[in-house]
Amino acid sequence: QKRPWPMVNGQNDGFAEFLLDEEQRARYRGRGKSTAKLTPLSPEDEMAARIPFFFSSEAPERYIFANVFGLHIFRLRGDGALTKSYSVDAYDGSAVLADYAGADVGRRILDALSEGISWNGNVSFLPGADSENPASFGYCLATDGNTEDAQDLWIFFRNEEKTAHVPAESLWELPFTTYKKHATRRARVGVLGLAEEYYINNHGFRDWDVILPKPRGVFRIACVGASTTEEGVTNDLTYPAILEALLNQRLEDNSVDVINCGISGMNSMKHRMRFPDYMMLEPDLLVVYIAANDICHQLLPRWISQADAQQKRLRRSRFITHYMNRFLLPSDGEMREAIARHSMSHLRYIIREAEKRDVKTALCSFAAPNPALLSRGECAYYDYLTMQEWGGKWVTFGGYLRILDMYNEALKRLCAEENALYIPVAEQLQGGAFYFGDICHLRNPGIQRKAEIIADALETQIGSVSREDHPPTE
Template sequence: MLRWFKKTLFIFLCFGLLAVVLFFFLEVAARLYQSHIEKHNPFIIAANKGEELPYREMRTENDFQSLLSSKMQGSDRKNENEPKLHPDTRILLNDWLDSKGFSPEKRMKLREDFRSWSTQTRDYYACLTHEAVIVFNAENTIRNYFGSDASYFEGYQRSITLAYLHQTGILGRIYEALKEVRHTNKTVTLTLPWSEHIPGSPVFTAYCLPGIRTGSGWAYDYLFVCMHPDEISRQDSTEIDSASEWEKKHFRYKPDFQQDSEGTFDTNSLGFRDQERKMPKERGTFRILCIGDDSTVEGSHNNRTYPALMEQKLSATFPGKNIEVINAGIAGITASDMTQRFFDYASLEPDLVLLQPGASDLLHLYNRRWTNFLPSISVAARLLFSGIFAPSASSFSDSLKRSQGTALEILCFAFTHTNIPVMLLALPYPDSDRVTRDERQFLKWQSKSALFFPAFSFSDYIGFVKTENLLLQEKAARYHIPFVPMEQGLKDDPAFFGDCFHLTQKGIERKADMACAILEPMIEKGYSAE
């Protein structure tokens, strides 16, 4: 028996040693290959030197009307799939619009009503208030989760999330609150520090409410965690960095911020990367509002963003007409956060809104610590198994529909019910069939190394973008609003992309030209009617 055990142990040790040696050689080979690419790829060399990228000259279609009109979904197109809102959901949305948000007292009343609502109304409430709502049973098991971060409690990610919450002591605090709620049958308020050991880490306020108990039956209990950026405090908070443009990161820029004297990145008194605008709007002004994330706000200077270029081009096309194009983009903002800024957008009195949710929602589901775990510590894993922990196409689609989809429906409902015309713009991406080997290597390198996303997979990302664009098209059809397939005029030339997520200045100019080509007939018709 002892001899058999030693023999088995020896075999396992041999296989283990062989695996270590194999991994070592794979890692060395991967690092040599990566080093070779970085030394010989002309795009990576140019990027490291800060030089212009050596893209090929490619012929691209400039007849934007013919390029987009056949694929553009119009607002007059009827669709049998009308938005089906539960009566409670419609009441909630109308109340939110009429009150321009919910007061703290109103939200506490809504939390009590939450317990008897439908699943749809619960999803809308979580998005409108930017709260995470966790439903517990009597055994303290999570039965449901509502909010934009619901995917953290799905699949294998659920175990990782619960393990972290247990390690930081957050789960223990929640269990104590649940115990008190069940004993007193009253609401308990608690604070949840994300980490007590990391200075500046967020501290959340939460409310634990008892379920509706009838007879001897046990009801679920509810935890409402306030996730709105303005409601999150910081441990050991210090003064805001004066060199930073952020008031609330990925949510709001500082008002009247000036990065330098050259207009590289300036904000107006409203905290947008735009020039000062007159409020209320002057009579006869046609005001276009551009909303989005990096895809909207990006540009080498304030006057080189796509909204600024649009204003210059449209003003030249319609001399004597007062046309304004406001850049309300915020880098990294998600569709859920856009719903929190809706009343800021509406206060600008836009005549037309161009809404382009960018890659932020997509990356929120894709670029995660668990997905990046192996690729972040091993170059071999980065090259060979980058997408091994990425979400599947079906799970990504389901998560995106629940997070971004709900927010998009709220935004579409809000704009249409406040009589503000809106257009949804598709997210551009480089065509995988048109890029060369060097260009593909550069785009992957830029995303993995420069953008700190080691698990990035070119094919996975393109698939996820197409899924997001299909979701945008679906929401546009449901609310009978125009959908503009912007990727049609951008994907054919890799020179339009600095990486898979951001456009080069050439791409930004192309995007502005496309938007102007679509809007010029509409503006001309509008002025003629006036």
């Protein structure tokens, strides 16, 4: 690891030769994937899969659902009155459909209701004004039970305030939540400064297109995470793609699909909201790798804003901020309780709901640079990054690592409680600037090493399961 600092990686620097060999990659690509474009998942099918999740959720999660997916959600009465909302703050129940959908659309929907609409289960779709938009399902009418019960009718449609600002040329459908299906980008500069090539598949993930129904004999893994799952200079050089190649190489076939479900900016709460989307992929196993966004963009802002008067006074001292950082944050007990309440509760939901569908879950501990392996300059660099880009100016790199240790402890404890597989990525991905470009994103050698650690943890289990429960195709 004696290299110039700051380090500069080439596009493919640090990968094993076989990972750069196109013939080898094609040989070990899962047979449940297609390099040719397949029909993209329709917005109607996508929304229909999410509706049961909405109705099974409590009120707080329903508000989050509306916000995450950029939706207006109202209870609709037959005369057009909107009696309840999960998308409008402090809604008083006085609006009518025309107020939010427009007079023409409101009249058309009410006419369709009076004349009788065609139901598919408990949902029905009516086209919207932007019917040419491939991401729009128009207007979704849904009930949580009897389609004849006019008091139980809900309407879902796009909240233009949430979606209108997305540029037409963007990869995003909804920023930091969903990508446009079959979007492509070349020379997209990633967080570590490398030019990345993106292809978004038929389900809106950075991977090759997914074949559904899943072919017989395929064991399918969905890798759930954020930018630390999504990252890589090409789709074939992300950790999920490398994991797929490693597993199939070791099993000497191509019966394992590993789908990269990483989306930049995602956190545990958003993953809970997107759980139905993951299930549509027909996975046998979820592999979850998250922490940084929960800690830095959910927990830390809350803790910093809740600082007491003494902590605010202590912030004025650079010495205290750098060398006594723990005194600027809540107690360890309070932080552990918040991690359990805000992060582990969402992961527990995912584990339990996946289990109901005979899908197993593996949680990975989250890796970070090891201070013992860093030079003084490298420590200062990670400290600077933490305070400028991740933790805020009152949280140091050491403070982040202390919270991350608590988060990883909570992950391990949750796996023990829920009988889920725990994969010790943090414990085994030990390194400094050779592996880590910042406090969480990996350079090419780190991406490959993470894939190897996860492959080691899964190889025996997948080998036995895929042969017993997923016999090869004749």
